[in-house]
Amino acid sequence: MGQTARVSAFLWIAAGSLAAWLWLLLCQGFFWRTDVRLPPRTEPDVWPTVGVVVPARDEAAVLPVSLPSLLTQDYPGRAEVFLVDDGSTDGTGELARELSRRYGGLPLTVDSPGEPPAGWTGKLWAVRHGIGLARARAPEYLLLTDADIAHGPDSLRELVAAARTGGYDLVSQMARLRVESLWERLVVPAFVYFFAQLYPFRRIGRKGARTAAAAGGCVLLRTEAAERAGIPDAIRHAVIDDVAVARAVRGSGGLLWLGLAERVDSVRPYPRLHDLWRMVSRNAYAQLRHNPLLLAGTVAGLAVVYLVPPVTLVVGLALGSTPTAALGALAWLVMTGTYLPMLRYYEQPLWLAPLLPFTASLYLLMTVDSAVQHYRGRGAAWKGRTYTRPDTVPDEG
Incomplete structure (x- = not known):
């Protein structure tokens, strides 16, 4: 009974992740396409200053x-x-x-x-x-x-x-x-x-x-x-x-x-991971408006969307649940496909695409670290300056 319950739980989790990826693929403004470049333009007769x-x-x-x-x-x-x-x-x-x-x-x-x-x-x-x-x-x-x-x-x-x-x-x-x-x-x-x-x-x-x-x-x-x-x-x-x-x-x-x-x-x-970590973490929690609930939702969302597909694939294979493994693999495949255009834009090898869950896990940790640094009074620090939350600054107006 316990085995059946576990398989059912992972099956539903994998199905939810796949549903999320299908929605992102079709309903999030085709964000994954990289053909949005400067629109058609004609040169003006008089160029502005x-x-x-x-x-x-x-x-x-x-x-x-x-x-x-x-x-x-x-x-x-x-x-x-x-x-x-x-x-x-x-x-x-x-x-x-x-x-x-x-x-x-x-x-x-x-x-x-x-x-x-x-x-x-x-x-x-x-x-x-x-x-x-x-x-x-x-x-x-x-x-x-x-x-x-x-x-x-x-x-x-x-x-x-x-x-x-x-x-x-x-x-x-x-x-x-x-x-x-x-x-x-x-x-x-x-x-x-x-x-x-x-x-x-x-x-x-x-x-x-x-x-x-x-x-x-x-x-x-x-x-x-x-x-x-x-x-x-x-x-x-x-x-x-x-x-x-x-x-x-x-x-x-x-x-x-x-x-x-x-x-x-x-x-x-940004040659080292430390340099990239600082670039992301200094602003990540500010992007979430310093809101713990938004932080929790973001962490949960990153986990469901990016980490669940490979995890459910492995778990499905381990538990002998072909539907769970298939759903996890399909979600991972959709994720990988949406990342390929960005790798092409950056002229990077396409084998990096399946590693996106690993990269997403780094971003998840960077986001959590951004919140930790904020509550330690070291958030949003850049070149010797540390900025407080907007609502802690007196309005000069």
Whole structure:
């Protein structure tokens, strides 16, 4: 009787996991497809002015690769770069000036806003300062990009053309992250895959859609839309600032577009598991709004969706339950199939796809660790700063 009950329980669990995967496959905005690229565009007769805002804190290691790609943009209109040195101690500001003298190209302004006041994250305080500098030139668009992002020579041109053609207030591209070390191969494509699962790109671009997200490394924003949405003041405490920007723009009636990049790349290395762990865990619990119930639901969901298929396959074989093993195998097969397009996009070997349950288990542990670090007072830490929960910060308004 006990054996029969165990087999029945695992059978139902396997069936539930398969049902979840069939729903994700067909009903979650086809998140697994990687063909959402910049939409069709035509070049405008008159190119609008653009202010490029680059917040930078201790970025001397990556700046020689990323900044010249911005300074040498092939853009027909007027554009300027504003690099905001956010309290760097490695000579980031002076290096930026030297690179500007060496490469020429777009005009560069380097300035520093000082330490952020209470209620502001360092990056958004730097973005606020950069936007203020840019607005003095009255640009029609703002390109918000990170200091570790290298742009193809026509990146700005294509972003602006796409925004003008489609009438978008925000156009964002998910930069292609570096994938060279073993751990980067295992973790990085899955990071983008999980992000797309949470925020299906196809839904974001629809008029009237509720889903809103952006990729902070590359965000072209209409200046008027930024002012209407109160950016960045309205989101000054946001740790996950890219999603917060998109929600603010959508909340003010703006039209968004988000897709995968072809010539926008992150040059920041994450060679060790420890580096990738910090990248994920510093923001994971903030993504869950520091809510223990959401944490519990996320852990349970990751287990049911990603861990149950291989477990029930093995258990089914061990218990001699062919239906249980078959359901587990089928769920694992669907999961593997949905991951293949992302591996192709990152030009990685397809044999990595069946390892997604292992990678998901790492993300589960990273998420739990993010919550643990938060309650120890070390959550959302980045480059010497630790940010508290938004509701513990006094409102300066």
